[in-house]
Amino acid sequence: MGIAADLAIIIVAGLAGGLLAQRLRQPLILGYILAGVILGPLTDGRLISDHKNIELLAEVGVALLLFALGIEFSLKELRPVQRIALIGTPIQLVVVVVVGAALVRLQGWAWTPSIWFGAAVSLSSTMVVLKTLQSQGRVGTLSSRVMIGVLLVQDLAVVPMLILLPRLGDLQAGAGEVALAVGKSAVFLGLMIVVGSRLIPRLMVMVSRWDSRELFLLTVTALGLGIGYATYKVGLSFAFGAFVAGLVLSESDHNHQALSDIIPLRDIFGLLFFASVGMLLDPAYLRANLLLVLGLALGIGLVKGLVFGLLSRAFRYGNVIPLAMGLTMFQAGEFAFVIGKVGVSNGGLDTDAYALLLAVTLVLMFLTPLVSRATAPLYNRLKALRPSEPLRTINVGADDLRDHVIICGAGRVGEQVARTLRGQGHHCVAVELDQYRLETCSAGGLPIIYGDAAHPSVLEAAGLKQACLLVITTPAAVTALSIVRYARQTRPDLHVVVRAEAEHLVHALEDLGVYEVVQPELEVAREMLRQAVEHLEVVEQRARASAAPSA
Numbered sequence: 001m002g003i004a005a006d007l008a009i010i011i012v013a014g015l016a017g018g019l020l021a022q023r024l025r026q027p028l029i030l031g032y033i034l035a036g037v038i039l040g041p042l043t044d045g046r047l048i049s050d051h052k053n054i055e056l057l058a059e060v061g062v063a064l065l066l067f068a069l070g071i072e073f074s075l076k077e078l079r080p081v082q083r084i085a086l087i088g089t090p091i092q093l094v095v096v097v098v099v100g101a102a103l104v105r106l107q108g109w110a111w112t113p114s115i116w117f118g119a120a121v122s123l124s125s126t127m128v129v130l131k132t133l134q135s136q137g138r139v140g141t142l143s144s145r146v147m148i149g150v151l152l153v154q155d156l157a158v159v160p161m162l163i164l165l166p167r168l169g170d171l172q173a174g175a176g177e178v179a180l181a182v183g184k185s186a187v188f189l190g191l192m193i194v195v196g197s198r199l200i201p202r203l204m205v206m207v208s209r210w211d212s213r214e215l216f217l218l219t220v221t222a223l224g225l226g227i228g229y230a231t232y233k234v235g236l237s238f239a240f241g242a243f244v245a246g247l248v249l250s251e252s253d254h255n256h257q258a259l260s261d262i263i264p265l266r267d268i269f270g271l272l273f274f275a276s277v278g279m280l281l282d283p284a285y286l287r288a289n290l291l292l293v294l295g296l297a298l299g300i301g302l303v304k305g306l307v308f309g310l311l312s313r314a315f316r317y318g319n320v321i322p323l324a325m326g327l328t329m330f331q332a333g334e335f336a337f338v339i340g341k342v343g344v345s346n347g348g349l350d351t352d353a354y355a356l357l358l359a360v361t362l363v364l365m366f367l368t369p370l371v372s373r374a375t376a377p378l379y380n381r382l383k384a385l386r387p388s389e390p391l392r393t394i395n396v397g398a399d400d401l402r403d404h405v406i407i408c409g410a411g412r413v414g415e416q417v418a419r420t421l422r423g424q425g426h427h428c429v430a431v432e433l434d435q436y437r438l439e440t441c442s443a444g445g446l447p448i449i450y451g452d453a454a455h456p457s458v459l460e461a462a463g464l465k466q467a468c469l470l471v472i473t474t475p476a477a478v479t480a481l482s483i484v485r486y487a488r489q490t491r492p493d494l495h496v497v498v499r500a501e502a503e504h505l506v507h508a509l510e511d512l513g514v515y516e517v518v519q520p521e522l523e524v525a526r527e528m529l530r531q532a533v534e535h536l537e538v539v540e541q542r543a544r545a546s547a548a549p550s551a
Contacts, residue, residue: 002049002050003049003050003053003054005049006048006049006050006053006054007272009047009048010035010036010048010054010271010272010275011271013035013036013038013039013275014031014032014035014271014274014275016031016035017032017034017035017038018031018271019031020034021034028135029131029132029270029274029369030366030369032271032274032275032278033274033275033277033278033362033366034278035275035278036274036276036278036279036280036281037278037279037281039275039278039279040278040279040280040281041279041284042283048279051279054272054275054279057269057272058272058273058275058276058277059238059239060225060272061127061268061269061270061272061273062127062273062334063225063228063238063239063241064225064242064266064269064270065126065127065239065270066126066155066239066240066242066243067225067228067242067243067245067246068246068263068266069148069246070242070243070246070247070249071246071249071250071255071258071259071262072250080142080145080439081142081145081146081148081149081150082149083315084149084311084312084315084317085146085149085150087315088150088311088312088314088315089150089154089157092304092307092308093122093123093157095303095307096118096121096122096300096303096304097115097118097119097122098118099118099303100114100117100119100120100122100300100303101114101115101117101118102114103299103300104117104118104296104353107292109353112168113349115165115168116165116339116340116343116348116349116353117349117356117357119165119339120336120340120343120357120361121300121304121357122154122304123154123157123158123333123335123336123339124150124154124304124329124330124331124332124333125331125332125333125334125365125368126151126155126239126334127270127273127274127333127334128331128333128334128368128369129147129328129329129331129368130151131369132328132369132372133328135369136373138324141434142317142321142433143317143320143321143324146312146317146321146325147324147325147328147329150308150325150329151329152243155237155239155335156185156240158237158335158338159185159235159236159237159240162339162342165339165342165343165346165348166342168348180235184234184235184236185236185240188231188234188241188244192245192247196245196248197248200245200248200249201252201254203219203223204219204249204252204253204254204258205253205254207219208254208257213261216257216258216261217261217262220249220258220261221262221265223245224245224246224262225242226245227244228240228241229241231244277334277365278362280358281358281362282355285355285359286359289356289359293356293360293363294363296356297360297363297364297367300330300364301330301331301367301371302330304326304329304331305326305329305330306326308325308326308330309322309325309326312325319379319451320376320379323375323378323379324379327374327375328368328372330364330368330371331361331367331368332357332360332361332364332365333361333365336357336361337358337361341354376478380478383452392438392449392451393450393461394438394447394448394449395448396429396447396448397447399427400427400428400429400447400463401427401429401462401463401466402463402466403427403466403467403468404426404427404428404463404466404467405418405421405426405428405429405467405468405469405470405471406428406429406430406431406459406462406463406464406467406469406470406471407429407430407431407473408431408453408470408472408479408483409430409473409474409499410430410431410434410437410438410441410448411437411473411474413499414430414432414471414473414474415430415437415441415446417473418446419446422446428446429447429448429449429462429463430446430447430448431448431449431458431459431462432448432449432450433450433451433452433453438450449461449462452479453472453474453479454478454479454483456486456490459483459486459490464487464490464491464494465490465491467491467494468495469494469495470487470494470495470496470497471496471497472484472496472497472498472499473499474499475499475501480498480499480500480505481505481512484498484509484512484514485512488513488514495516496514496516497518498517498518499518500519501519501521506519
């Protein structure tokens, strides 16, 4: 059956690996990589007939992931992180290239393959980072937007790297091609913004009027992959073109439906990507050079994590963001495989150097979800050692901190609660840790305090002792429980309204004496049931009226 049999085997193996990862409470990507290791080197590749075609299909997974990312994140949301993305990312790349090259130079490598190696490991993994953020529910936070902004600039940097690295002996010739690539990127972006933003929404309106889900899905997929292929033909990144297409589509009225339709395709092809990555690992080489691989992985991971943490601090991102970036973006990415392959074909890397690059990259990828999970507990420990958080208060007057409502979390739910209560004449003070939400709410005149509401000093600054009501809208269970515990100790008489996403959180809150627990899914179900019953009663009344004999 050829490639059809290969796909069936990979999907079944991916399911088994995913079930195992889910059972062990690990991200699914670890199970997918493990499935690839089993199908590839551990079985000598006998189960898969055509590895090259699988790798080609895996590239579609990268493009679809970035296409979906573009639909989900608009340019307006990425605007707050443009400084660290455009200025900080080049600094990070240069530092890691130099350090990575120096590490392998200590092993006796020549300077040319050392630079190839340093360039490959300087790029983080868009696939791994996004999947990790999604599995942890951190997509949409300020730290995730900072990471995504940096990752996008890193992906753009692949183009000049692939032009300059093969010409390390004649950089002047390569500089002209880099300038040409930058010009192509500018023209492409200009065309997409000017032409695409006008044509794509009209196309989506026309297709949606035909009321065909199949045609709508084909249109969305064709836009993402078609525009990606067009950018590839002009010498740019396939994945970059797909991302820009997603950004343009995100500004249309059909972005939510497009995202929901493309997610299943993205996940299936993403499985192929991670399985193909696992197939590249050579266990025999890993066993023979285990100490070297682990030493390089540790050195590169520490350096990249430290650089990302310091850069985020330098660009005035505080609280959990430096720690989150350092513990999530320390790995080498999927473009390390691309750069490595080009290096081998060009003569910049030999087969042993390529095998070492693959092993180090896979080890770092595999460790990312595990290390990233330590962000929250480690941040809480650091907070305990340094209790004084820098607080910023905006629009907060003396009258706002007496007989007022404290709203922990100024996201969409918290902001709507604050607007409604303020419209009824109640004083409200919001507490928010997300810089983007802070700026949005402060622009609307909402009194707001920048800080972590789980910290006692922040709640004290919000006037917990003088408050008449505490509303906790944050979906994070650990944060909500920490706030409730301190509030119960300080103000046992204070009424607390808490948002609870999971059933176990409801029971934990009830044990603490909180009975005003709101479950979003349950409330939605109740409202939909009410609407459905009301509609059925109206239909029944109309039926009775039409059936009644006329006088």
